[in-house]
Each structure stands twice: as C-alpha cells, then as structure tokens.
Amino acid sequence: MNKLSLTGTVWVASDIHLGPDTPATAQAFHAFLDQACAQADALILCGDIFDAWIGDDFALTSPPPWLTATLEKFRQVSEKIPLWLGRGNRDFLLGKILAGHVGAHLLPDQVCLDTLAGKILLSHGDEYCIADRSYQRFRRVVRCPAVQWLFLNLSLPVRRRIANLARQRSMASNRHKAMSIMDVTPSAIEQAFSTCDANIMVHGHTHRPQVHYLEVDGKPRSRWVLPDWDYDHIGAQRGGWLAIDANGLRLI
Numbered sequence: 001m002n003k004l005s006l007t008g009t010v011w012v013a014s015d016i017h018l019g020p021d022t023p024a025t026a027q028a029f030h031a032f033l034d035q036a037c038a039q040a041d042a043l044i045l046c047g048d049i050f051d052a053w054i055g056d057d058f059a060l061t062s063p064p065p066w067l068t069a070t071l072e073k074f075r076q077v078s079e080k081i082p083l084w085l086g087r088g089n090r091d092f093l094l095g096k097i098l099a100g101h102v103g104a105h106l107l108p109d110q111v112c113l114d115t116l117a118g119k120i121l122l123s124h125g126d127e128y129c130i131a132d133r134s135y136q137r138f139r140r141v142v143r144c145p146a147v148q149w150l151f152l153n154l155s156l157p158v159r160r161r162i163a164n165l166a167r168q169r170s171m172a173s174n175r176h177k178a179m180s181i182m183d184v185t186p187s188a189i190e191q192a193f194s195t196c197d198a199n200i201m202v203h204g205h206t207h208r209p210q211v212h213y214l215e216v217d218g219k220p221r222s223r224w225v226l227p228d229w230d231y232d233h234i235g236a237q238r239g240g241w242l243a244i245d246a247n248g249l250r251l252i
Contacts, residue, residue, distance in 0.1 A: 001196050002108035006082075006115055008041025013241040014124065014204025015228035017090065019051035020066050024231035028239055033073050037080045040243075046107060046204055046226070047088025047124030052167060054159040055152050056097040062156070071102055078103030088124040088205065089135075092142060093152070112196040116246040121196040125203030125225075128184035128192065135170075135182075183208065189223060190216045200249065202226065202242060209240065209251060224249055 016029050036043045059067060077083045086107035087094050099106040109127070113120040130136055141147055151159060183206050192201065193216045201223045209227035213220065230236035243250045 002111040004084075004111050004113050006042045006113060008116070008245070009039065010042045010044065010113070010115055010244040011036050011040040011241050012044045012046060012122070012202060012226065012244065013229075014046045014086075014226040015048040015088070015207060016045070016239075017048055017051040017229065018066070018070060020064060022051070022230075022232045023066070025229050025239070026066060026070060028231045029229060030070070030073050032239070032241065033077050037077055040081060042082045042084070043077060044084040044086065044107060044122070046086035046122055046202075047126075048090045048204065048228075049085065049088070050091040050094070052163045053091035053093045054156065054163050055093055056095050056101070057152075058156055058159075059098055060101060074102035074104060086124060089126040089139070093148065110192075110195075112198055115244050117244050117248050118200060119196065119198035120200045120202055120244070121192060121198045122202045123192075125184065125205035128188040128203065129182060129205070130185045130188045132182055182206070184223075186214075189214070193217070193221055200224065202249075204228070211251070224251065227251075
C-alpha cells in the first residue's frame with residue numbers, strides 16, 4: 001500500500017469533470033483553488049478532474065483555452081501549497097508528465113494518508129464497484145500498460161474520436177444499469193480496509209456525497225464519499241470538498 005504523510009489542513013476534492021462545455025463549473029473550481037491556496041496546507045484532487053483525458057501530450061502541445069486556464073491555476077496552486085493529482089475512470093491516462101508540467105505530484109491509485117485526523121485510505125473509488133462487471137472488465141483493459149501504449153501512439157484526432165465513442169457507449173450502457181450496480185460493493189469496501197491500517201476511507205466516483213458508518217473486523221469505520229461538481233446544467237449547482245485537520249473530517 002502506498003503511503004503519504006501530510007501535516008496541517010488537507011483539502012480533498014473529486015469528480016470535477018472539466019471539459020470544453022463546463023465553463024461555469026470551471027469558474028467555480030478555479031475559485032475553489034484560490035480558496036485552497038489561502039486556507040489549506042495541501043490539496044488533493046483524487047480523480048475525474050477532467051471529463052476525458054487522451055494523453056499528457058495533448059495538454060503540452062495544443063491545449064484549448066479552457067484547459068490552458070486550468071493548467072495555469074494548477075501552477076499557481078503548486079507554487080503555494082503541495083498539489084496532488086489523482087486519476088479517475090475518465091482521466092486514467094493523466095500522468096507524471098502533466099503533473100510535472102504544473103508542479104504537482106501524481107497521486108497513486110490507492111494511498112494510505114497519515115493526517116492529523118488519523119490514517120485515511122484514499123482512492124477514486126471506481127475499483128470498489130465490483131458488481132458492475134462490464135465496467136470492471138473495461139477497467140482492466142484500459143489500465144493495461146500495453147493497451148495504453150498503443151492508444152497513446154495514435155494521432156490526437158483518432159484518440160479523441162475513440163474517447164468520444166467510449167464515453168457515448170458508457171453513457172448508453174449506464175442508462176440500463178441499476179443504481180446499486182454502479183455503487184460500491186460492501187465486500188470490496190471491507191477488503192480494502194483490510195489492506196490499510198485505517199478506520200476512515202475517502203473516495204469519490206459515485207456522485208453520492210455522504211458519510212457511511214460501518215463495522216469491519218470488529219472495529220468501527222467510516223466511509224466518506226466526496227461530491228461531484230456541476231454548475232453548468234439547470235438545477236445542478238453542486239460541488240464541494242473534504243477538509244481534514246486536527247479536529248477531524250468535514251464535508252463542505
């Protein structure tokens with residue numbers, strides 16, 4: 001298990017899903033980044049920062065204006081506080097090159113955080129949705145280094161078309177799945193706790209912000225689910241983060 005020790009106040013956010021069609025979400029997120037610089041000692045973004053990611057070279061060679069603005073904000077943050085970028089199911093190709101480009105650190109897929117509030121198991125969360133077997137098969141394929149190497153050696157236009165097609169198929173498939181299938185599986189959560197000496201788990205992915213209390217191996221545990229962000233659709237107006245400090249955890 002990867003380990004990371006962070007002191008002071010740590011903020012964690014997930015599932016911002018930035019893209020060319022999310023200007024209001026980007027504006028709210030950029031304001032959040034400014035606030036983090038002023039009030040937090042470290043910031044962790046644990047996956048699905050972007051709605052799609054077709055390779056770090058896309059961001060370095062020909063970034064569109066919406067992406068350029070966010071990368072510049074990341075540089076501003078990393079100059080003031082440590083910034084950690086994680087990978088989700090939408091931006092799993094985000095890599096060390098992009099992190100280095102903005103002065104950030106690349107977050108491992110699963111990490112045991114040592115904080116003032118105690119030890120916390122942190123991840124994006126999609127690996128716990130094991131009842132969604134079709135997604136887990138897809139996840140295993142796209143996380144294969146050989147498959148990623150082949151994809152990243154295609155031209156940017158071809159990669160973009162493949163990513164758009166994959167997203168359309170995913171959205172169509174999810175419309176016919178029960179919500180319970182797309183949520184975490186209790187046995188996966190219990191197994192995850194056994195891999196890290198922590199009583200607290202934090203993840204995103206499911207877009208169901210809540211604190212769940214449970215017992216695993218005779219010990220009381222808690223699972224904190226991060227909110228997703230959306231300020232661009234009528235009736236949405238949502239976002240938020242988790243603050244971690246000596247007083248504990250607080251969903252904002």
